[in-house]
Amino acid sequence: MPYTYEYPRPAVTVDCILFGFDDGELKVLLIQRASDPFKGLWAFPGGFLDMEDPTIEFAAKRELEEETGLKEVFMEQLYTFGDVGRDPRGRTVSVAYYALVKLSDYLLQAGSDADQAHWFNISQVPALAFDHAKILQMALERLKGKVRYQPIGFELLPQKFTLSELQHLYETVLEKPLDKRNFRKKILKMNLLKPLEEMQAGVAHRAARLYQFDKQRYEELKSRGFNFEI
Amino acid sequence: MPYTYEYPRPAVTVDCILFGFDDGELKVLLIQRASDPFKGLWAFPGGFLDMEDPTIEFAAKRELEEETGLKEVFMEQLYTFGDVGRDPRGRTVSVAYYALVKLSDYLLQAGSDADQAHWFNISQVPALAFDHAKILQMALERLKGKVRYQPIGFELLPQKFTLSELQHLYETVLEKPLDKRNFRKKILKMNLLKPLEEMQAGVAHRAARLYQFDKQRYEELKSRGFNFEI
DNA sequence: CCAAAAGTGTTTCCGATACACCCATGA
DNA sequence: TCATGGGTGTATCGGAAACACTTTTGG
Secondary structure, rough: OEEOOOOOOEEEEEEEEEEEEEEOOOEEEEOOOOOOOOOEEEEEOOEEEOOOOOHHHHHHHHHHHHHOOOOOOOEEEEEEEOOOOOOOOOEEEEEEEEEOOOOOHHOOHHHOOOOEEEEHHHHHHHOOOOHHHHHHHHHHHHHHHHOOOOOOOOOOOOOOHHHHHHHHHHHHOOOOOOOOHHHHHHHHHOOOOEEEEOOOOOOOOOOOEEEEEOOOHHHHHOOOOOOOOO | OOEEEOOOOOOOEEOOOOOEEEEEEEEEEEEEEOOOOOOOOOOEEEOOOOOOOOOHHHHHHHHHHHHHHHOOEEEEEEEHHHHOOOOOOOEOOOOOOOOOOOHHHHHHOOOOOOOOOOEEEEOOOOOOOOOOOHHHHHHHHHHHHHEEEEEEEHHHHOOOOOOOHHHHHHHHOOOOOOOHHHHHHHHHHOEEEEEEEEEOOOOOOOOEEEEEOOHHHHHHHOOOOOOOOO
């Protein structure tokens, strides 16, 4: 069932740069390519935009779910790549999205068809297919820029987290150390974190208090002109 | 000469949101559609991505030149729009770019095939075709956000400009008044403006000093870790 | 001489930064 | 009892914001 057009058309694909955070490390999900081109190299989950996808973002989420089983992740459009030669099979325009997931959730997920999917520490990424190295670099820059002005860091942490975990996340993403007292002062003054009664468990030292990000309150404050900033 | 593919493909287009600044007003260039769909409504300059375009940005610049005669403008990718139904003729993915031009330069340009092109004050934009109203809104937000952290405002002014002109530009884009003394202090302390001997001419009051943006110096400072901020 | 915009400093305030010790817990 | 991270307050500094009058020029 071929499709015919008067003028040539590039293929349109989506790519998902999926970030996670665990063990004090920022991670990215990659899938090893089973076939040429770039067989054996690693690439982001992604695929073709289907005519049935109502939006491009829908396509990105669909692909992500197909390849990893993950649903309802934070996702934003990153950039669209379409240089000649980026795909040896033919002209391809790829709309890239980056997504943030709570790795704690992800570990509960199972049974996707992506047996070749692996999380890599951001500092230990293997050789990538296509122009994905460039895309990853751009995604990291975007994350670094965005995390300071929007409360998206919480998407990478479990529902309940300690202030130290939050601080380490910021230190990792921003690639610079932060002062503990100043960080706590600033983040708590925003009134966006609900302190819980519950304490951290299973650690060989004093247990830390757990907090929860209060999204509702954030929306409330934002509509009153509040600006998140770390 | 038809082109055939195994799976259906969306059309890929580019759109250019072209901003100018004159007479204390932010302006956008629109072209009146000569044919359906949306005949008579206004739209951004744009067109199809050609297989001969080495990059998508090249396509955007090519279209802009074809429709307005303008070359060598500041241009950045804005966002990619691809919702079903945004073009009644069929599934279309549009990569939108926004561009900034010195209107003083533009007035020197002539003889494009865009007799239907007009500059509209941003507060007096007519009904737009497709989803272009949404695109314009997004472009304005991006401009507003970007102008504070990157010295792109100068792209909208003539080579030589007064501090008042610069301030009015910022006030217009940011939609808020700025304090004259504080603004001058801040912008001059950056050492990015070369004061010229030349003074403003043809005004019925005290002539203001002209300045020039020192791009070379900006690159220099940026590489040393300097961050532009208004 | 008047209208219109150019040009110019100081004070106040608040948020950013720097900085070090005691506490609680499990091993 | 010790190793490990949790948790806390203050002083200083620098940039942001507020604020008004004199000067220059052409009409």
